Amino acid sequence: MSIPPSTSLWGAVTMSITRDLGNRIELVPMDPQFHNITIALYRQDHEGRPEYRVHSYSRLEDAPERIKSLRQTMTILGQLKQVGEQLYFPCASAHQAAVRRTFLEAAKLPRTIPAAPKPLTVADKKSGRRITAVSLGNGRYQIAADGPEDGKGARIESIVTGLVKLVEVEVAEGDPGQVVFPCGQSHDALMGLLLPRALNVRAILRDEEAAGGRGLLVAPSQQK
Numbered sequence: 001m002s003i004p005p006s007t008s009l010w011g012a013v014t015m016s017i018t019r020d021l022g023n024r025i026e027l028v029p030m031d032p033q034f035h036n037i038t039i040a041l042y043r044q045d046h047e048g049r050p051e052y053r054v055h056s057y058s059r060l061e062d063a064p065e066r067i068k069s070l071r072q073t074m075t076i077l078g079q080l081k082q083v084g085e086q087l088y089f090p091c092a093s094a095h096q097a098a099v100r101r102t103f104l105e106a107a108k109l110p111r112t113i114p115a116a117p118k119p120l121t122v123a124d125k126k127s128g129r130r131i132t133a134v135s136l137g138n139g140r141y142q143i144a145a146d147g148p149e150d151g152k153g154a155r156i157e158s159i160v161t162g163l164v165k166l167v168e169v170e171v172a173e174g175d176p177g178q179v180v181f182p183c184g185q186s187h188d189a190l191m192g193l194l195l196p197r198a199l200n201v202r203a204i205l206r207d208e209e210a211a212g213g214r215g216l217l218v219a220p221s222q223q224k
Contacts, residue, residue, distance in 0.1 A: 021042040021044070021053060021055055022042040022043050022044035022045075022053065023042060023043050023044075024041070024042050025041055025042065025043050025052075025096060025099075026041040026100040026103050027041075028040070028103075028104065028107045031056075031066070031107060032107075032108070033066075033107065033108075033109070033110060033111050034060075034062075034063070034066040034111070035058075035060060037056050037058040037060060037063060037066070038056060038057070038058070039054060039055070039056045039066075039067070039070070039107060040054075040055055040056070041053070041054055041055075041099070041100065041103040042054075042055060043094075043096065046086075048092075049088055049092045050088065050089075050092075050093070050094040050096070051083075051086040051088045052080075052086065052087045052088065052103075053085055053086055054067050054070050054071055054087075054103065055067065070103075070106050070107065071087060072115070073106040073109060073115040074087055074099075074102050074103060074106045075087065076115040076117060076189075077105055077106055077109075077115055077117070077118070077189060077193050078098065078099060078102035078189055078190055078193065079117070079187060079188070079189035079190065080102070087099075089183075089187075090185070091183040091184075091187075092183075093181075093182070093183040093185075095167070095168065095181075095183075095187070095190070096168070097165075097166065097167060097168040098166070098167045098168065098187070098190050098194065101166060101167075101193075101194060101197070102190070102193060105193060117188070117189045117192055117193075118189070118192035118193050118195075119192055120132055120133045120134070120135070120188060120191055120192050120195065121133075122195050122196045124145070124155070124159075124199050125199075126199065127145070127147070127151065127155045128147065129145040129146055129147040129152070130145065130146045130147075131143065131144070131145050131156075131159060131195065131199070132144045132145070133191045133192070133195050135186050135188060135191075136178070137186065138180075138184050138185070138186075139181035139182075139183060139184045139185050139186055139187070140178060140179070140180045140181075141169075141178065141179050141180070141191055142175075142177060142178050143156050143159055143160055143163070143177050143178065143179065144156070144177070153177070156176075156177045157176050157177065159195075159198050159199060160176060160178075160179055160198075161201070162197070162198030162199065162200075162201035163179050163191075163194065163195070163198045164179065165198075165201050165205070166194050166197055166198055166201060167179075167181075167190060167191075167194050167198075169181055170182060
């Protein structure tokens with residue numbers, strides 16, 4: 001293999017590895033649960049099915065176990081399937097925005113806390129209400145809230161807007177309080193995981209943008 005003078009052998013190998021992993025779609029610059037290593041999520045398409053892979057270039061002895069644990073956590077939090085080192089949704093759709101945030105949530109979870117699907121009801125501190133996502137089948141969810149009618153509709157519509165941004169669901173035609181997954185299949189785990197985030201989506205997106213600019217996926221020689 002001919003390598004330009006300005007490119008090291010390791011740099012060429014690293015670029016090759018990165019291409020084989022697919023397109024990087026999300027990054028955790030410093031893993032707070034494992035020695036601040038850098039971890040990334042990649043997308044590959046196999047025979048029309050979008051698949052995802054978690055990877056780190058870290059050479060720490062237990063790094064492969066950390067990656068394995070993250071994959072397992074993602075299968076629980078996002079109701080993903082696993083084949084080898086690849087993750088995918090049973091509906092065979094991409095749901096890329098949702099899987100990115102599933103990855104981020106999995107990375108935040110302390111290693112001492114077992115992963116478990118999140119409930120479809122959450123306390124909304126802003127309005128003092130209980131917000132629930134009710135599955136209606138075929139990928140459709142009704143967003144409901146308890147408490148007085150005054151202000152309820154506006155709060156529900158705000159949460160629906162948050163879900164559209166976070167999960168890339170669509171607002172159901174004729175009902176601004178309903179969302180639907182374009183694949184037409186239910187995703188209770190995703191809704192339970194991201195419903196709390198939709199309560200304050202602006203803060204979530206702002207924090208993610210700030211975190212995304214704090215690091216890059218670096219070669220093994222540069223990691224601890």
